Amino acid sequence: MDWKAFVAGTFAGAAAGHLLYHYVLGDSEISGDVILENVKDAFKKEGPIEGSWIQLKKQHYKKYAIDTYVYHGGITAIREGEKKQFEFIADAKTGTVIDIYLT
Incomplete structure (x- = not known):
């Protein structure tokens, strides 16, 4: 596996996790x-x-x-x-x- 692809995948996963937490699982108000x-x-x-x-x-x-x-x-x-x-x-x-x- 190419290390550039690994780093790009890691950053993409971290960004997706951040968005998931803040917009789906985070504190929301009505x-x-x-x-x-x-x-x-x-x-x-x-x-x-x-x-x-x-x-x-x-x-x-x-x-x-x-x-x-x-x-x-x-x-x-x-x-x-x-x-x-x-x-x-x-x-x-x-x-x-x-x-x-x-x-």
């Missing part, structure tokens, strides 16, 4: 817009919604053993014939809703 759409879809299953919002700037969140970055958002929905406003906190990395509360 956008705030996607999280808001998921929460809206869940609320629509229980009735109509009138409005929604999300802060696209992540904030640090620590409560007991949970230490992460989150998005804050809200939904205005019609429930029991009245407008009710809900706020939610969702994990920025996984998109999981950590808390929903009535305001």
Whole structure:
């Protein structure tokens, strides 16, 4: 085997491994817009919604053993014939809703 081919193959393998790690296996985050759409879809299953919002700037969140970055958002929905406003906190990395509360 030619040493030039070996070196070229080594560099190509290292570059592919780097890309695989950072774009497939590395830490990725879900956008705030996607999280808001998921929460809206869940609320629509229980009735109509009138409005929604999300802060696209992540904030640090620590409560007991949970230490992460989150998005804050809200939904205005019609429930029991009245407008009710809900706020939610969702994990920025996984998109999981950590808390929903009535305001």
